[in-house]
Amino acid sequence: MPQNTDHIQTTHVGSLPRTPDLLEANGRFQEGEATAQELDAALDTGVIDIVRKQREIGLDIVNDGEYGHTMSSSVDYGAWWNYSFSRLGGLTPTNEDRWKDAEVKRSSPGNIVLTSFPDRRDRARFRDAYEDPTAGVLAHRASVAQPKITGPLTYTGQDAVVGDIRRLKDAMAETGAQQGFVAALSPGSCARVRNEYYSTDEELVYACADAMREEYKAIVDAGLTVQIDDPSIAESWDQINPEPTVEDYLAFTKVRVDALNYALRDLPEDQIRFHLCWGSWHGPHTTDLEFKYLVDLMLTINAGGYSFEASSPRHGHEWKVWKDHSLPEGKVVYPGFVSHSTNVVEHPELVADRIEQYASVVGRENVVASTDCGLGGRLHPSIALAKLESLVEGARLATERLF
Template sequence: MKHSTDRILTTHVGSLIRPADLQDFLRAKQGGKPYDEQGFQACLTRSVAEVVQRQAQAGIDVVSDGEFGKSISWAQYALTRLSGFTRRPIKEDKANPFKRGADRTKFADFYAELDAKEVVSTTMEAICTGPIAYVGNDELTRDIANFKAALGKVKVEEAFMPVAAPASVIPDRKNEYYKNDEELQVAIAAAMRAEYKTIVDAGFIVQLDDARSAVTYDRMVPPGSFADYKKWLAQQIDILNHAIEGLPQDRVRYHICWGSWPGPHTSDVPLKDIVDVVLKAKVGAFVIEGANPRHEHEWQVWKNAKLGAGQMLIPGVISHATNVVEHPELVAERIVRLAKIVGRENVIAGTDCGFAQGPFYRRVHPQIMWAKLEALAEGARIASKELWSKAAA
């Protein structure tokens, strides 16, 4: 994993807005309707090539495939790659695990209005009913091939593929097979290791997306205590470390955020309260939300929290959740203040979260997404000029 040795490098969290023609194929595929398989594969290959080229043009140094090969969301996609899960309709709205949490309780009227506007509603739940094994080799091999072909046509610094961390694989899943949830999570991690290793072996950086690690606090406390939550989080980091054991540390990024939804987030767990546990992940870089108004102040956490030898910080300096395009000078300010704390060579500028949490769901307009990535690149250039010119002086 390259460090910012002579300028601030740029990247993002991974998921990008899918083009309309690709969405048409995925919609038919999800709905069980007839579609042209060859046409779909050709469209997917073309779409990945175009999105990689567009990232390079925007000035992004470490690019992804946009997660275009995933036919479901960033976390639920694992349903197509793991055996052992059954999907059933959620019978009652009050039983919907996706509609609970302290923030939702405090702002019930707001969330009722938000839910009414949501483009995608969750009506199915996933239940583990048998042994878990990785069965997604064909999909993963296809995605790797498409990504490699696309990268052959551009000049970028590095490439990464985002996948779900063990704690975030099929979140809110139910267990009807294993003795307990911990045994289930260990089985998921063991199966997902095949995906992680294949991506690294293909020459890419693997990014483990783990929104559930921080969001669980909102779901657990109350009635649980902070001590309960922190114990749970420590267990998840242990499971994650076991899943990536033996993989080169500098080929693994770990992304945490407090959920991508556009809500108040007043019950988010403070980074300062969990950073000691998060930093126990044996990874090369931490991709952490830091541009939205609930978490931007947390850059100061890094005055006391220390990265390990060779580790990097990829802070969110661009928000995924507002159509307001950040001014490049603000982006530069966010980068510089962190670079002065952890070292300029240990900072890569990133985004808070993905711009699309699934194939049909987006947080901003596509034009805005590209404008934000361009602002990210320009902000990094401004920051680089300040950080390196002052050092030279």
């Protein structure tokens, strides 16, 4: 992992705002009005441009903005997950949108019940606000239907991930970027679609692990870092109604962690970073499970670095967790020092203060300044870029104080 030697390095979680040209090309391709070659050309141009912007802002560790992960519109909280539907065999399309349509599935242990978004406990508590289009809780988004699993899961995205890798490496070569990462879906998050084929929860999760491993391996074999996107570790807590015991939830979650480690077997830890968050929707989040219950389990994941929310109003205080938990030697953390969930642009001094807090508990060499979650699909492009600028400036201030 890229430990700091002379300055606080900077990165972000992955998703960056798509350009109008890319959204248009995507829409035309989905409607059959554009060829795959035309979409590829738009992606090639878009990735070079977004990597160049990251470098101009001053980010040390860049990515492709997740441009190869199709967004339905400029506001899209689910592209990090939905992209997998076109890269997996064994799925059958449906008309169900789990952001709108109630749907329940049962899993074990603890008879855990995962619900769809309308039945989340956070939404139930603040239902009037969630259903008020003027409240600013949820922005307008295009409906995206999720498939169901009707056969054995296989990975069919070989050409797509090769395209992601090629575009990022070409853009890095053109802009002089030295470090790059590509985001990929975790087995636990992959398993959150409706299952009509596998007989047990564990069988389903491990099938997802076998399939998604192909994507992880392709990325690391290309010399890039793979970021495992896994909100399921923390976010699923709010998706269980009624609320389970912490013990039952951790047992449920451990199955997902074990499956992820199985998928990552024999892959180099120094090319793996893990991202945990409590969900990208703009809601109160009063039902989030506290980080102190998750940190030990997170640290068992075979990754060289761990990304998590650290500036969210619900989780900004949790740097104190590291007073009682030791970061394994040689590993780093990627705390989010600017948030995807507010339009307020954080002051660089605040970013620097947050970096210093983490440096005081895990060491200055082990803190890579990042974002809480992906900014694309959640914030206006001008605000997203301003937050990255503030992040880089805050890291510069912190560097002056710490090195």
